[in-house]
Amino acid sequence: MSSFIANTAQDVDEMLKIIGKKSIDSLFSDIQPRHEPKSFNIPPGISEFEILTKFNLIAEKNNVKLVSFLGAGFYDHYVPQVVGALSSRAEFYTAYTPYQPETSQGILQSLYEFQSMIATLTDMDMVNASLYDGGTALYEAMMMAIRINRRKKIIMDGGVSPIYRKIIRSYTSNLDIEFKEASVVHGRADRKEILGMLDKNTSAIILQNPNFFGAIDDHSDIIESAHKLGILVIESVYPVSLGILKTPGEMDVDIVTGEGQSLGIPLNFGGPYLGFMATKKKYVRKMPGRIVGQTEDKEGSRCFVNTLQAREQHIRREKATSNICTNVALCAVQASMFMSLLGKRGLIDLAQLNFEKAEFAREMLESVKGVEVKRSSPTFNEFTVKLPSDASDVVKKMIKKGFAAGFPLSRYYPEMKNYLLIAVTEKRTRQEIIDFVDALKEVLCN
């Protein structure tokens, strides 16, 4: 018997007696002999000690020792110890969705604080209690826009993450939605091209700031033109950058989404991460996902509940605003802890530090012969360089020198064979950046 089961043989006998059955097998009589498994070849169980040995060995086959300049939307920020210590309290992580508000004020208040902190970060009115990740949040935003203005054409800027573009195209391949994608640019969005695509059938424009190549933009002019035609604007953002950058609220964006991994969530080889969504007050009833709202209890005390549940699948079934049920509440709570630790000053300092480190790296790389920095506008903590040879080969050689040198763009853009996307966070020291540039020089010389 595994240690996760408590009933002894005597318990089992007593329980069967009450039930009036002779054996546990007889409880399964609705499963007929013809339903029995054709096989069930699972290895025998092993002890906790053996598990630890086994998985330490497996983990050693992963390389986390490289000095990383990898980003592409997922960043190697430092996570303060407080976040791990608090979020590993079992009262948070072994609870279920807060269906009973009286037993869940801890999670509900944490989520309310999360929503409020994302709202002030993005300068928006209403935030939900999380979606799976940044990519699915962007897809949900697009579906929300279509629900709001009942139009079927979507325009996507060329600066939106290619990973997100692929996700959105997968979801909509069998839906009646027309897509227009603007050309890929390393700088600001191409106004002329995007504005030329707008018409009265357009539901929404999807933008990203900073874009996939790190370029900073102010989309206010595009948004103003879009609103004149009743078109909604969706913007995907990188939360840390908003410590400095003009906010979506200041630009009058309608729906903001983002990947919150940079707010205290470990990289975890791709998940769980933290999708978030913010919108204007007038659209809150069209928003997908759970929303925590403030209210009062019987005694008039402030408390928190899941609200506007009439939008959701467990009430509305096929007419729901989304099928989402489980979200990533624990990651949202982790982000709340991270944001509380940072505070308003810490956020600005973190953003500034990321900007400066990347600028330092960029300036150094500009002086390397054969390396061309590709950008036509300012960038935030990430930028593209063109190398004199295939970036994938250079990256492989850099691994041998101890660096994850960046993301070779040919993976998504075959015409950019020599292009490398480099991210620099607050974790990279001056010396590491200097060593990185030196190593790159050596690799390019040979």
Place this chain on the structure above:
Amino acid sequence: MQLIFEKSVAGRRGYQLPKSDVNVTSKIPSQYIRKTECQWPEVSELDVVRHFTRLSKLNYSVDANFYPLGSCTMKYNPKISETVASIDGFANLHPVLPQLDPDLVQGALQVLYEMDQLLSEIAGMHCFTMQPLAGAHGELTGVMLISAYHRAKGNKKKYIIVPDSAHGTNPASATIAGYDIVSVPTDKNGVLSLKDIEDKITDELAGVMLTAPNTLGIFNSDVDKISEAVHKVDGLMYYDGANLNAVLGRARPGDLGFDIVHINLHKTFATPHGGGGPGSGPVGVKKSLCEFLPISRVIKKKDDVYALDYDYSKSIGYVAAFYGNFSVILKAYVYIMMLGKEGLKEVSDHAVLNANYIMESLKKYFDLPFDRTCMHECVFSASRQEKNGVHAIDIAKFLIDKGFHPPTIYFPLIVKEAIMIEPTETESKQQIDEFIEVMIEAAKLAENNPEEFKNFPKTTSVCRPDEVKAARDVACNYFLNK
């Protein structure tokens, strides 16, 4: 309790960043700079620690409370799984590293590959994708696969059959993927009758979504016959794995005729639910559907080398950015390895034993709409108590005061005043006896002093929040409410 914002004092800091060791002259031009101030609180590290520690104490959790929340499988979450997931080599691994060189992530790819094999064997399927990030996400992926299959065959399909007892996510997922919904009522035995399904089958049927056992905790003995009937019109059978905990090693969806399966790792495979998530909803399919699975897929090459493969022209594409909720998948893998074949069978044995024990012990006191042997959960109705003005929600609040997390209430929708109890296998007879005793106490109080219920719960920090007010005056942002 105070909000973190109300504890804010100007100038206080909770976290020290490294000092800048670079000097750069470039600045971001002012037109790109934010003018408004972000209002994150200014608090010390101890302020944050105390705030969230106190908040945590307002939660009920599996580690502190019996949590028989029906359909949610709130079993104990082993600590070893948490330890393994926090190993540096897993927790700090960047997801695009394999695109630099797959040699950098052989351990992670091994975990994904071996989980594909284990889940395939457990569910009787040919292969799995780990990408879906939760159960409902798995459902959406599954219905997209149904759609891709029919498109490839040139089938003209329009609708999906869903039982009236189904989770709300089933019809919602199928609608989002572009299908109409046909709902089939549950019969007097608590299942879908073969005949009722056959009546709804036409050439335009794309597929049927079933939970087995269903949300009433009943296993439909005709499920394989339903599969046969659906396959006759080239419809596909979708298995909602929310209730897989009942049948491990006893029945496999693949053998019952299901073509597509999702598994909620955060239910059956004991990964913690985090107060609402993260989950993980891997999707398994029969051989004929493998070519449609999302990319990337992990393959094993010669000499035990793992790689990511993107070369599937018929794939539905990406449903998530990477390889799913990797750390959740890892925790589930640890759990399966630890239990092994025999341990997994014991899971279902004791989950079903515990549920039947509760059902038999309480059926004198509460109405039991479908009085037959149940699987991993049982569904009562508080209709007898309702006659005295005591509703399912009142009984739930009474349980809270006794230290129990309440069962699921008002679901499935087809049972009036439903109380859905899922004890799971990790609870002992003694713990369950305490619960039974308290439920009987509730039934007696509903007979003798029903008025009392209006005052429950008395022991929690809040009592009966005004949900109507919350929905009317939506207040979900502190800075807007101020």
